[in-house]
Amino acid sequence: MHDRSILLVEDNPDDEALTRRALAKNNIQNEIVVARDGAEALDWLFGTGPHAGRAATPELVLLDLKLPKVDGLEVLRRIRANPSTRLLPVVILTSSREEKDVVTGYGLGANSYIRKPVDFGQFVEAVRQLGLYWLVLNEPPPRPDAA
Amino acid sequence: MxxxxxxxxxxxxxxxxxxxxxxxxxxxxxxxxxxxxxxxxxxxxxxxxxxxxxxxEVSLRAGEERLRLLVGSVRDYAIYMLDPDGHVRSWNAGAQHIKGYTEAEILGQHFSRFYTPEDVAGGRPAAALRATAAGGRFEEENWRVRKDGSRFWADVVMTAVRDDRGALVGFAKVTRDLTERKRAEQALRSYAAQLEVANKELEAFSYSVSHDLRTPLRSLDGFSQALLEDYHDRLDDTGRDFLQRVRAASQRMGTLIDDLLSLSRVTRGDLQVAAVDLSALAAAVATELKKSDPERAITFAIAPDLVARADAGLMRVVLQNLLGNAWKFTGRRPAAHVEVGVMAHDGRRAFFVRDDGAGFDMAYAAKLFGTFQRLHAAAEFPGSGIGLATVQRIIHRHGGQVWAEGAPDRGATFYFTL
Structure with a gap:
């Protein structure tokens, strides 16, 4: 199945609430699915574990890097390695701007890398721009199950 | 008859x-x-x-005698002969000094007793004789055993000795004790390994600071903003002011963390030293500053051809901080002047950045370069107190010095050598 949902991979409930708020403030009404660690995100995407048989393809993945169990870079690597999610837009949304993370993130095929600003006003603006770009302006890749 | x-x-x-x-x-x-x-x-x-x-014959005997005296008196090298089977045939003072046997004790003994039991079991003495006989010369560094059983790290050179017709008559051996050097090398390697571990830990720490310390700040700022928006009518002006202060403090701490990270980044990585045009770099930084506030009446006088051997990226950080300070602390002047130049100081070239801004009291000059040290109230001139600490680290990494002169309301001059 596929829908217009956004998969938010985020372990911090505060950051989840703030991201939901920033999306709502920008009138982005797509369903938000939250995965609280990397393993949960992969289960949801590939229909494994608790999500057996229900693989889902979201419109966009917002991916934190520092996650319990399976970290964000590994999630990204697995997304790019799987034919059904190979072209899925993935935006890294994280606290760190360590050059190593940025380089590795792009190297693994991230579509964007956004550092969450401390200033909530700036964060709302960042979410507005990425929502506008990835959910409105950008022509998404053809979905493998529709092709 | x-x-x-x-x-x-x-x-x-x-x-x-x-x-x-x-x-x-x-x-x-x-x-x-x-x-x-x-x-x-x-x-x-x-x-x-x-x-x-x-x-x-007389001169040959005299030559042999001189050689015998020479070899005999060498103390830092064990120089001795083996017969073709590996039995000791001659011994010098150095051999006695290094290996502990007297000539009388060792003559006629097999040289395998100088090897460790492992090496003897592994057949290394016989292999050394074979290799020397085949190649004419054999060299190795390895552990050897003294008479008292202690081990030393030896540099060994073995040479095959042949007669006029090419028949093997024995081996000449020269052995040096390199235990001290070996120990120093091991100590050096161990320090290097420790340093690498410390650097890795520092990187992990920086990473953690960059990620984990910022996360709660986003909550403080974000939920304060949410309160201001969603509960606006239930808060009075004082309540709203308090929340604004929480937000401002969170954002200030975010800036502090970023500055601390860039300070620690300055000390990581290798220096990429090349000829750097400081004049061009200063001009580029001045242009950036002017763009940030085109209304400011400020003139930059940058001396031409200031070239130094340094890391270009780090020198840009130095000039950004020094010129940024000059820009900041002349903010209250109707017309400000900033000068970048070079002068002689104790036989070295000292570059300087001079402004005619707020200046400082020389009594506090020593505090200027400390991390988080500030000489002005944040309300008067904003800043985190990390800029000059960063400058100092960069200059020290280049083996140079940095110092400042100034007086309250009479401007400041920052000097650095490279």
């Missing part, structure tokens, strides 16, 4: 004094002839002049 003859034969060498007074060596082969009754009647013989050979 007949007494000289054994079996009526005589073979001998002796000197004659010639007519010119010089001595000649002759080789004498003579025979005693007797009559029928056995009475000696005459001597028949030949003389060969062997003066040249005798002189060569």
């Amino acid at each position: 007949p007494a000289l003859f054994a079996n009526d034969q005589l073979t001998t060498e002796y000197r004659f004094r010639g007519k010119d007074g010089a001595y000649r060596w002759v080789h004498d082969e003579s025979r005693l002839l007797r009559d029928a009754t056995g009475r000696p009647i005459e001597v028949v013989g030949s003389w060969v002049d062997v003066t040249a050979r005798r002189e060569a």
